[in-house]
Amino acid sequence: xxxxxxxxxxxxxxxxxxxxxxxxxxxxxxxxxxxxxxxxxxxxxxxxxxxxxxxxxxxxxxxxxxxxxxxxxxxxxxxxxxxxxxxxxxxxxxxxxxxxxxxxxxxxxxxx
Numbered sequence: 001x002x003x004x005x006x007x008x009x010x011x012x013x014x015x016x017x018x019x020x021x022x023x024x025x026x027x028x029x030x031x032x033x034x035x036x037x038x039x040x041x042x043x044x045x046x047x048x049x050x051x052x053x054x055x056x057x058x059x060x061x062x063x064x065x066x067x068x069x070x071x072x073x074x075x076x077x078x079x080x081x082x083x084x085x086x087x088x089x090x091x092x093x094x095x096x097x098x099x100x101x102x103x104x105x106x107x108x109x110x111x112x
Contacts, residue, residue, distance in 0.1 A: 003010060
């Protein structure tokens with residue numbers, strides 16, 4: 001018969017493995033991760049230069065005008081409808097039902 005997982009020798013071996021093999025590996029991983037996080041925290045945050053009162057640059061206006069000129073408008077064209085692009089319903093295939101029909105049994109009769 002096999003030894004159960006509650007056997008004292010198996011529990012002792014597993015504890016020894018955790019302490020001697022997996023323990024140092026996990027500790028080294030924690031050291032690497034903490035060093036990486038400290039390095040990220042020490043870096044200065046990038047600052048965004050946004051001024052609300054500044055007018056848009058003329059080049060941006062010209063680019064927008066060129067983009068509008070290149071598109072064609074069609075009279076009577078329907079605008080594209082925006083439907084939610086969620087998950088589509090998956091239809092499950094149903095197995096074919098058997099064409100064999102077994103007769104139902106009447107009341108059970110005692111055979112002697």
